[in-house]
Amino acid sequence: MADFLIVHGWENRRPDGHWQRWLADELAGRGAGVRYPQFPEPDQPVLADWLDLLSDELARLDRGRERVLVCHSLAVLLWWQAAPALGELQPDRVLLVAPPSADVLRSYPAVAAFAPPGIEAAPLDEELRRRVRFVASDDDPYFPGGAASLYADLFGMDADVIPGGAHLDLPAGYGSWPSVLQWCLDPAVRIVGREQR
Numbered sequence: 001m002a003d004f005l006i007v008h009g010w011e012n013r014r015p016d017g018h019w020q021r022w023l024a025d026e027l028a029g030r031g032a033g034v035r036y037p038q039f040p041e042p043d044q045p046v047l048a049d050w051l052d053l054l055s056d057e058l059a060r061l062d063r064g065r066e067r068v069l070v071c072h073s074l075a076v077l078l079w080w081q082a083a084p085a086l087g088e089l090q091p092d093r094v095l096l097v098a099p100p101s102a103d104v105l106r107s108y109p110a111v112a113a114f115a116p117p118g119i120e121a122a123p124l125d126e127e128l129r130r131r132v133r134f135v136a137s138d139d140d141p142y143f144p145g146g147a148a149s150l151y152a153d154l155f156g157m158d159a160d161v162i163p164g165g166a167h168l169d170l171p172a173g174y175g176s177w178p179s180v181l182q183w184c185l186d187p188a189v190r191i192v193g194r195e196q197r
Contacts, residue, residue: 002066003033004184005057005091009073010111011043018170019177020072026181033062047113050078058089067091068184073098073142073167077105077114083128093187094132095180098168099151100142124155133158133183135191137165137172160191 004027006020014021014036024036035057040049061067069091071079076099083090102115124132134157136147152159166172174194182189 001030001032002068002092002184003061004035004068004070005061006034006036006070007054007057007072007075007078008036008039008042009075010045012073013042014038015170017175019168019174019180020070022176023070023181023184027184030185032184033065035060044110045074045114047078047081050114051082054078054082055086055089058086058091061091063088066093068093068095070095070180070184071097073100073169074105074111074114076100077102077116077119080119080124081114081116083124090128090131092131095135095183096132096151096157097135097180098140098142098165099136099147100140101144101147101150104142104144119150129155129157133160133187133191135160135162135168135180137162137168137193139164140167142167162191162193165193 006024008014008020024034028034037057039053076096102119105115106112134151138146138161140147148159148161151157168174177194179189179191183191
């Protein structure tokens, strides 16, 4: 069984019912090591503080087991900024769910620092991209035009696109998400929307 680190996004206080909390409970119930920390100041996050906590939490994962990172929303771009320097802390697998666009983040002063400069011009190297599964909807209001055009088409990442999933969060109906759990247990599984089969 693997060790998992689950990282939430902006304004998220890990509410009951959110798919990330559900996932943490499901994985723990199966004997996995699970870390699901509250990151500081979720309404006014400080990039340096979140980067430090991400590194600290990754360091706590058991290196004798497969290490898996699950990121939603702002956490995607947190990992993106951290990834090139993580070295031995880099997880074996990374799930990136519903990233906001860098342009959208720059329009919100509270999270503008999380927008990587020139993300389109400086994608991750091939070795890192092989570790990543990317999931987004085709109508996410935080990524007009669809994130797949960047992450799948331009960066060539393994991608699952969810029709009509909005931001893949609790308001969009993502309280439980069985295919994410299945992917955590078996990376060959494709991730589908809650109502898809």
